[in-house]
Amino acid sequence: MSIFEEWWLPIQTMIDNREPLNFFQNIYKEIYMNAIKDDRWLLYLDGLWVTLQVSFFAILAGTALGTILAVLRLPEVTELKYRGTNPMKKIGVAILHFLSGFAKFYIDLIRGTPLLLQVLIINFGIFGSIRIEKAIIGVIACGLNSAAYVAEIVRGGIMSVDKGQTEAGRSLGFSGPSTMLWIILPQAAKSALPSLCNEFIALIKETSILSYIALTELTKAGDYIRSRTYSAFTPYIISGALYLLLTLILTKLIGRMERRLRASDH
């Protein structure tokens, strides 16, 4: 018998005898019922692990897709003109223009509708008849959603970089895309990082919406335990504390990254 159960037994006896519990005994009862009994703490950890995985891959997908959307919306793309006669390149430019228009439409659409609806549509509409892991649906839904916000943040970062940087890159002989990759994006990332951190934190918390499609992530884990113990506060508070832990660690990591990027300005 573990020490937790040794502490629990007298309280159990009191409850059975309908004796009133004092403040500390009440707190221990809540903790015991919602975390220790039947190894329920493992459920929170499982939920935390799912939330962490879904958030991580959604952040990766959202940042990658968002950066592409941001670049597509730049004037360098929207105002791109091809003066030559190569038909393949002409088609290429036409496709770029189409993608640029689509990027704007996509950002407006995603930012203008609730995430919950998007999750439901992807879960029941798109993957309704396909057997696929809920976690993957979560990554897709949250990644697609986050991309729209990341796109605008990155676009702001890119536009904050002085035009002379592009000219310097081009004058050395770099192509437009290479200039973007080597010279503009690293500088844009630096100024966009605080806003990106904000977005990543929001994304981590918004994955809680995935409990709606029965993904057992951190919120759902807490909710499940509440349904077993009928404790109205404790399971949610434990889940909440774990979200806070995740976001604090992320903030710390990004803060460290910012300091490293600041090495160049003294």
Add this chain to the structure above:
Amino acid sequence: MTTEKKSDILISVQKLEKHFNDGELKALRGVDADIHRGEVVVVIGPSGSGKSTFLRCLNLLELPTAGTISLGGVDITDPTVDINIHRQKMGMVFQHFNLFPHMTVLRNMTLAPMKLLKKSKEEAEKKARGLLERVNLADRADAYPSQLSGGQKQRIAIVRALCMEPEVMLFDEPTSALDPEMVGEVLDVMKELARSGMTMVCVTHEMGFAREVADRVLFMDEGKIVEEGTPAEIFSNPKEQRTKDFLNKVL
């Protein structure tokens, strides 16, 4: 004799026009000029005369509205030409330096040679350190641009362009953003470069530099080359009234 003269021309500009805002503003109204190999050409003129636009057209940072520019016999205004290849042969130095602030001096200088000329890191760094030595900034290789003075930044910008081993260097008012006491160190580097035989096209307000270093001076006004000649001709014996007016104001 004539063919030899012709092969000597590095950049040939013909009937160059540049309009902004759909022709509302005509920055260049038909410019013809030849830049010979090894020649130092200084472009002077009042602000708004189109001299910077002319320079920026040479490497197509501004796309000409009409006219042709040929570099080593290739018409680079032809849309089928890959301009990126030709820009590698034309180094450019900007008024505001435009060093890459997120990279060290050495990385600023080795990025393009490594990515574009596919040089090895050792090779590119050796070349860069040699050039830093030449401009007395060898000890600043690992500094970031923000740690440098304006004069140092511009000297780095010049050697960054030289790392690509260009055939011609374009200078767009390289000393205009500098504190007066730093102008000299940048001009010294440019003079040394001119003496080493580099082809240079330089837009500047430094008349002393033009007089001392230029092989030829172009005076531009209202989007045209009004007068050209040796520094002695232009500065001591200008023919056009507009040239005289301008020189009276700046000298």
